[in-house]
Structure formats: C-alpha cells, structure tokens
Amino acid sequence: MAFSQSDVLAGLAEIVNEETGIATESVQLEKSFTDDLDIDSISMMTIVVNAEDKFGVKIPDEEVKNLITVGDAVNFIVSAQG
Amino acid sequence: MSKPVLNQYDVVKYSRIYAIGAARGDLTVTNDDIAGPIDSSDEWIRQRTGIVTRRRASKNLSLMDMAVAASNEAIAKAGIDPKDIGAVIFSTITHPFQTPSAAALLADKVGANPAPAYDVSAACAGYCYGIAQADALVRSGMAKYVLVVGGEKLSDFIDPTDRSISFLLGDGAGAAIVGPSDEPGISPTVWGSDGSHWDAVSMTSSLLDFRDGDASWPTLRQEGQTVFRWAVWEMAKTARKALEVAGIQPEDLSALVTHQANIRIIDELAKQLKLPESVVVARDIVYTGNTSAASIPLAMHALLESGEVRSGGYALEIGFGAGLAFGAQVVVLP
Numbered sequence: 081m082a083f084s085q086s087d088v089l090a091g092l093a094e095i096v097n098e099e100t101g102i103a104t105e106s107v108q109l110e111k112s113f114t115d116d117l118d119i120d121s122i123s124m125m126t127i128v129v130n131a132e133d134k135f136g137v138k139i140p141d142e143e144v145k146n147l148i149t150v151g152d153a154v155n156f157i158v159s160a161q162g
Numbered sequence: 163m164s165k166p167v168l169n170q171y172d173v174v175k176y177s178r179i180y181a182i183g184a185a186r187g188d189l190t191v192t193n194d195d196i197a198g199p200i201d202s203s204d205e206w207i208r209q210r211t212g213i214v215t216r217r218r219a220s221k222n223l224s225l226m227d228m229a230v231a232a233s234n235e236a237i238a239k240a241g242i243d244p245k246d247i248g249a250v251i252f253s254t255i256t257h258p259f260q261t262p263s264a265a266a267l268l269a270d271k272v273g274a275n276p277a278p279a280y281d282v283s284a285a286c287a288g289y290c291y292g293i294a295q296a297d298a299l300v301r302s303g304m305a306k307y308v309l310v311v312g313g314e315k316l317s318d319f320i321d322p323t324d325r326s327i328s329f330l331l332g333d334g335a336g337a338a339i340v341g342p343s344d345e346p347g348i349s350p351t352v353w354g355s356d357g358s359h360w361d362a363v364s365m366t367s368s369l370l371d372f373r374d375g376d377a378s379w380p381t382l383r384q385e386g387q388t389v390f391r392w393a394v395w396e397m398a399k400t401a402r403k404a405l406e407v408a409g410i411q412p413e414d415l416s417a418l419v420t421h422q423a424n425i426r427i428i429d430e431l432a433k434q435l436k437l438p439e440s441v442v443v444a445r446d447i448v449y450t451g452n453t454s455a456a457s458i459p460l461a462m463h464a465l466l467e468s469g470e471v472r473s474g475g476y477a478l479e480i481g482f483g484a485g486l487a488f489g490a491q492v493v494v495l496p
Contacts, residue, residue, distance in 0.1 A: 126430065141391065
C-alpha cells in the first residue's frame with residue numbers, strides 16, 4: 081500500500097514527536113529539521129531509521145544530508161515507495 | 163615399527179574472567195576545557211554525548227604505564243602467579259610503534275616473560291576480540307591464564323578543532339585475567355567486521371603522507387551519522403544474537419556493558435534491546451569519556467567497584483568501532 085504525501089507527513093510528525101517531544105502540528109513541510117525544529121544529527125538519524133520501518137523504504141546515509149526540510153523527507157519517502 | 167602418535171593439547175571445558183583491573187588518565191578534562199576550539203559549550207557537549215568530563219593522560223603518563231597498572235591490579239585480584247600467564251593480548255590502536263608490539267613489553271613488565279604476546283588492532287571492539295581469543299586459548303589448552311588488555315592513549319591522536327570525535331576521547335587501560343573454570347563463564351562470541359565502511363571511523367591521513375609532508379599529524383575522524391546508525395541498529399542485532407548463542411534472555415542479565423562511545427548510542431541501544439529495569443546499563447563515559455578498546459573493562463570495573471553489580475551475575479559486553487569491527491559475548495562478572 082502506497083502512502084500519500086499527507087499520510088507520510090502525519091506519520092513523520094508522530095516519529096519526530098516521539099523522538100524529540102516536538103508537537104506534531106509543528107512538523108510542517110516547509111520547516112527545516114535543524115534551523116526550525118532544532119533537531120540534532122543523532123536524533124535525525126533515529127527519525128530516519130524509524131521512518132524506514134514505518135514506511136518500508138530505504139534512506140541511505142548519503143541521502144540524509146539532503147533532507148533539509150520536512151518536505152524533503154516527505155517527498156523522498158513518497159517517491160522511494162516504488 | 164609403528165608410527166608414533168602426536169600429542170595434542172588437552173582441552174579445558176570452560177573458561178571465565180578471574181579479575182579486572184583499571185587505570186585511567188591522570189587528568190580530568192572538562193567540557194569547558196575543550197569547548198573553545200570547536201566553538202561549542204558544556205551544554206552542547208553534554209546534550210550530544212553525555213560526557214561531563216573525560217580522563218586524559220599527561221605527557222609523562224604513557225599507554226604502557228596505564229596498561230601495567232591495570233594488569234598488575236588484575237593479576238593481584240586474580241591471585242595468580244604472573245609466570246603462569248600463557249599469553250598476553252594487548253588490544254590498542256595507539257601504541258606509538260609499528261613494531262615491536264606493546265604486548266611483548268607489557269608481558270615483560272608484569273612478570274609474564276616469556277609468554278607469547280601480541281597486539282590486536284580492532285579499535286573499540288578490541289577488548290571483546292581479546293576476550294574471545296583468551297577464551298579459545300584457555301579452552302584449547304594452549305594457555306592456562308591469558309592477560310587481556312584494552313588500552314589507549316587517544317589524546318596523542320586527536321585534533322582539538324575536530325567536531326566529529328576528538329572531543330569525546332579519553333585515555334586509560336583495562337585488564338582482565340582469563341583462565342580455566344569449573345562452570346561456563348564466557349559465552350560464544352558473536353564477532354565480525356564490515357570493511358565496506360572502512361573509512362567511517364579512521365585517520366585523517368596515513369603515516370606515509372605525514373612523512374612526505376603531504377599531510378599533518380594523522381588524527382581520528384568519524385562519520386557520525388553512519389556510525390550512529392550502525393552502532394545502534396546493527397549492534398542491537400549483534401547483541402540479540404549474542405544473547406541467543408549464550409542461551410539466555412535479556413532479563414537474565416545483571417548488566418549491559420557496551421563500548422562507551424556516546425551516551426546517546428548507549429541509551430538507544432539499551433532501548434532497542436528492551437532491557438528490564440533490573441539490568442544495570444554501564445555509563446562510565448560520563449566521567450571517563452570514550453577510551454576505545456579500554457572502555458568496556460573500565461566500565462565493568464567501575465560497576466563492580468561501586469557495588470552496582472555483583473560478582474557472579476551475567477554481563478553482556480559489546481564492542482564496536484573502526485573497521486568497522488564488532489564483538490559481543492556474555493560473561494560471568496568476576
């Protein structure tokens with residue numbers, strides 16, 4: 081089953097909330113993980129691994145640095161669903 | 163005339179760790195002491211690493227000095243004659259000579275001459291590699307007692323301006339005596355390597371580049387996110403496998419003693435293993451820092467000295483680092 085963009089955003093917001101305590105409604109497409117949400121590199125990797133599990137995709141290490149905004153991550157996950 | 167039959171070693175069924183010794187660097191280095199060159203702060207370092215202080219050795223305290231001190235403590239606590247030591251294994255990445263080995267000198271200094279002695283280069287997995295080999299040497303009958311040392315003077319190989327790993331690192335040595343046992347004391351070891359990530363934790367350059375003037379003094383670096391992912395989720399699989407081959411469940415453990423890499427790795431790894439609250443998780447990193455091959459015996463020694471764990475309980479020890487190399491086994495606490 082493919083996840084829609086809104087499904088992925090909602091699921092990612094839950095993962096971010098679980099890792100950092102940031103309110104799910106603050107996790108919006110245009111928000112930067114580091115500059116707006118103040119998520120450090122280690123928490124980011126925890127979010128990435130949990131997102132892989134939740135959405136059944138692979139997010140390679142070299143791709144993680146390109147995921148600047150929540151929207152970058154959502155778009156990557158949506159297109160990686162094959 | 164009949165052909166004579168070769169003698170082979172008489173095997174020993176079980177082995178165990180008799181005692182552990184520890185020596186830390188003589189300097190207590192705070193986060194404020196090192197924050198300037200990496201444009202950081204005490205709060206930032208604590209939040210990302212859990213480290214409050216790290217122990218480092220002054221110029222006059224060598225890797226060998228710390229290894230000898232730790233070894234002498236382990237030998238004394240084990241109550242053995244050092245002349246009965248049948249092998250000395252020194253796991254280190256910071257012995258400052260290509261050859262001869264640190265182990266040969268250590269063997270002589272602790273009274274174990276002429277025991278076979280050799281170094282192991284498996285970085286933060288080095289102590290678990292050493293215990294694995296000591297277990298095999300004892301049970302095969304090749305050695306009665308084996309001295310295993312994990313020791314590092316990492317401060318000789320750091321760059322104060324490096325934000326990837328240098329600020330985590332400390333100096334120290336931990337030693338264990340492994341010998342024969344009436345009951346099982348060391349489980350099978352789950353160990354291995356993944357050279358496809360050879361440069362995930364590595365040096366900035368080779369010694370040849372340094373000699374030729376093409377690079378500055380080689381220091382340690384790591385790709386933090388790659389290492390974090392591997393150290394938590396891959397090592398959780400290794401830890402579960404170690405419990406499986408040991409034939410025990412997480413709730414049977416008294417302690418989890420991981421390589422003291424970073425508190426975030428330790429905590430996340432413990433979370434992935436779903437350990438019950440009864441299992442003590444070693445967090446020696448908070449005041450010692452990351453001492454690579456020394457970190458597991460130092461952390462275990464601290465738990466035993468503080469009384470947080472008791473002799474006879476099971477501890478899962480798991481080392482992981484440059485190589486990438488990893489090793490895990492369950493041991494009975496000495």
